[in-house]
Amino acid sequence: MFFDMIHWRDFLDIAIIAFIFYRALLLLVDTRAMQLVKGLIVLGLIAALARLVHLEALSWVLGRLFGVIVIAIPIVFQPELRRMLEELGRGNILRRKQAEERAGQLTDEVTRALEYLRSQKIGAILVFQRDTGLKDFWRSAVKLNGEISEDLIVTIFWPGTPLHDGAVILDREKIIAAACYLPLTENSNLSRWIGTRHRAALGITEVSDAMALVVSEERGEVALAINGHLSRRLREDQIRRLLLHYFSAMPRRSSPWWETLKKELRNLWPAKESDRKEKENAKGN
Numbered sequence: 001m002f003f004d005m006i007h008w009r010d011f012l013d014i015a016i017i018a019f020i021f022y023r024a025l026l027l028l029v030d031t032r033a034m035q036l037v038k039g040l041i042v043l044g045l046i047a048a049l050a051r052l053v054h055l056e057a058l059s060w061v062l063g064r065l066f067g068v069i070v071i072a073i074p075i076v077f078q079p080e081l082r083r084m085l086e087e088l089g090r091g092n093i094l095r096r097k098q099a100e101e102r103a104g105q106l107t108d109e110v111t112r113a114l115e116y117l118r119s120q121k122i123g124a125i126l127v128f129q130r131d132t133g134l135k136d137f138w139r140s141a142v143k144l145n146g147e148i149s150e151d152l153i154v155t156i157f158w159p160g161t162p163l164h165d166g167a168v169i170l171d172r173e174k175i176i177a178a179a180c181y182l183p184l185t186e187n188s189n190l191s192r193w194i195g196t197r198h199r200a201a202l203g204i205t206e207v208s209d210a211m212a213l214v215v216s217e218e219r220g221e222v223a224l225a226i227n228g229h230l231s232r233r234l235r236e237d238q239i240r241r242l243l244l245h246y247f248s249a250m251p252r253r254s255s256p257w258w259e260t261l262k263k264e265l266r267n268l269w270p271a272k273e274s275d276r277k278e279k280e281n282a283k284g285n
């Protein structure tokens with residue numbers, strides 16, 4: 001009986017309204033208007049309570065107050081409302097511009113950090129996560145979830161500090177963790193000068209699609225490891241271009257929910273190193 005009264009259009013209706021509220025709230029976050037929204041919610045709750053327990057006078061006053069507020073909102077919050085409508089109108093262009101600006105800013109921060117570490121001959125490994133999740137490698141490390149900044153990167157690798165040993169893993173948003181232990185490369189044809197720091201950087205790019213940048217403590221140079229290959233003596237402009245490409249790339253279209261679930265389950269019960277190698281070999285054959 002109840003289900004006969006529900007039509008698919010009702011679900012659509014509710015979903016659209018929920019979406020509009022959600023987008024409106026997102027636009028209001030961190031603005032003055034958010035305080036007003038919170039105030040209105042509190043007033044609404046008090047009004048509902050007053051009506052429930054039949055406090056007639058309070059209900060009447062709050063009812064009038066809401067009337068006044070509805071008229072006052074467009075006047076007081078005219079700049080915010082204007083910005084909201086503008087953002088709605090050119091949402092995509094604005095978002096793309098903001099993403100470009102952010103990519104440039106992150107590129108600057110990381111490039112400056114690498115250049116500083118290189119000039120001071122401070123050893124470092126930065127692993128840039130792409131589509132392959134690297135949770136297996138940061139699970140037992142020191143989780144940071146910190147803003148990507150020159151200061152934080154330099155501080156992490158500062159000699160003698162508790163986090164300087166091991167790799168930093170970051171993604172396009174955050175520094176995920178520090179002091180991460182990476183698998184060493186299996187490649188036995190590497191030249192003698194390649195020490196464990198560089199072998200670790202190569203190793204992680206053999207088992208994932210990540211890219212790693214290594215600062216050599218001995219030679220004061222920056223190397224790139226990608227797909228099991230190492231390029232040495234990167235110039236600043238090359239580093240900058242690489243990083244801009246990394247930070248500008250949009251994450252791939254999110255995978256369907258069952259893929260995400262599978263990935264999460266795999267992260268909960270990580271495959272043993274030997275199993276992973278077996279799988280890699282099977283893929284290679």
Ligand SMILES: Nc1ncnc2c1ncn2[C@@H]1O[C@H](COP(=O)(O)OP(=O)(O)OP(=O)(O)O)[C@@H](O)[C@H]1O
Binds near residue numbers: 164165219
């Ligand atoms: N498996 C690993 N995962 C993460 N970091 C590692 C790993 N192995 C070594 N490192 C880091 O590398 C440092 C040792 O570097 P080592 O001098 O052996 O290598 P390298 O490639 O010669 O580097 P450099 O040119 O800077 O001397 C360690 O102190 C540690 O911080």
